[in-house]
Amino acid sequence: MGLTQAQAADKPLRVGVRGGTDEQIWEVVTKVARKNGLNVEAVVISGAASPNEALNNGDLDANSFQHIPFLRDQIKQRGYKLSVVGNTYISPIxxxxxxxxxxxxxxxxxxxxxxxxxxxxxxxxxxxxxxxxxxxxxxxxxxxxxxxxxxxxxxxxxxxxxxxxxxxxxxxxxxxxxxxxxxxxxxxxxxxxxxxxxxxEKRENNPYVNIIVVREQDKNAAWVAPLVKAYQSEEVRQFIQKQYGGSVVPVF
Incomplete structure (x- = not known):
């Protein structure tokens, strides 16, 4: 389904996340997005189900759960047509x-x-x-x-x-x-x-930063920049710093 249709029907953008840290952060992101007129729903993908498979198939509009090497390996193994559109945080080793x-x-x-x-x-x-x-x-x-x-x-x-x-x-x-x-x-x-x-681990120039990913065909869609901006907001930065006390570090 094209995004213009989704927005016209006021259906939310579906973002696949894992439970725990990402789920908690995206609760804040969805509130920030809503204030800016963007309807976002965080969908928790559990067990063996793959957020990349779901995104590639069009069941999700974006996902936010992985770092670059993990995505790179998944693309290599499965041929997914996916693109990175924004950085989120690093959980430093x-x-x-x-x-x-x-x-x-x-x-x-x-x-x-x-x-x-x-x-x-x-x-x-x-x-x-x-x-x-x-x-x-x-x-x-x-x-x-x-x-x-x-x-x-x-x-x-x-x-x-x-x-x-x-x-x-x-x-x-x-x-x-x-x-x-x-x-x-x-x-x-x-x-x-x-x-x-x-x-x-350094946070600068680090491939192990977590990322927001969309399908290649959507990387220039009108909703992508506002979605990334909602995540990379001061409210989300402050939430991460307060909630995780340095075990999770914003990279934006």
Whole structure:
């Protein structure tokens, strides 16, 4: 259904989200949009159902639940015709430690734990690179690929890297000098990246920022800019900062 028809019938724009953080934020976005004359409905997609499949099929007008590498992989695997139209927030991965206040304080021989899945391992290695502990292979671009331990070209500090599932890392902080923990599990353990992290993922030029996505055919539609503007509003920024206290960081 074309958007002009949807608006003419006063049917809301349907935006697919996951429950939890995105659902809470979009409650605020829909209120801001309504004040600006845009009728938006956040549709919670649960279980194995794919918000990208639903968007590609036209059951949704937009979705807001993923970062760029996830979308890139989905497009590659499924051939979806989808486009990014705006940034929302980042849930930064960070290194945490019970023993040290800064990653630069790590001694030679420090035990450093990182996630074992490709996406989060890449994020952790980029943080170590940015902190000056390692160098990664030439030509690596996080927007187009991933890296693993095999892509470390030099250790600028003698550290021992071990891999573990993200769910395990938050529980094993006592056993290592520092561990890179994704936001979901860090938050459950009472850790907030911007408050407790000894090295935190940068938000600038970061492919792991979450995004608003529409079908390619809709990317220049009249409703897209107002929808993105409603999300990237001062009201939404303040809600995110107050509600999540630094575990979720606005990127707008």
């Amino acid at each position: 960070a290194f945490y430690s019970k023993k040290y206040k800064s990653i630069r304080d790590l001694p030679d021989g420090a035990k450093v734990a990182i996630p074992n899945d490709p996406s989060n391992q890449t994020r952790a290695l980029v943080v170590l690179r940015d902190a000056g502990l390692i160098t990664l292979r030439d030509g690596f671009d996080p927007f187009t690929g991933t890296v693993s331990l095999n892509d470390i070209t030099a250790y600028k500090k003698k550290i021992t890297l071990t891999e573990a599932a993200s769910v395990v890392l938050a529980r094993s902080l006592e056993d290592v000098d520092t561990a890179a923990i994704v936001n979901t599990f860090a938050y459950q353990a009472g850790l907030i990246a911007t408050r407790d992290g000894i090295a935190v």
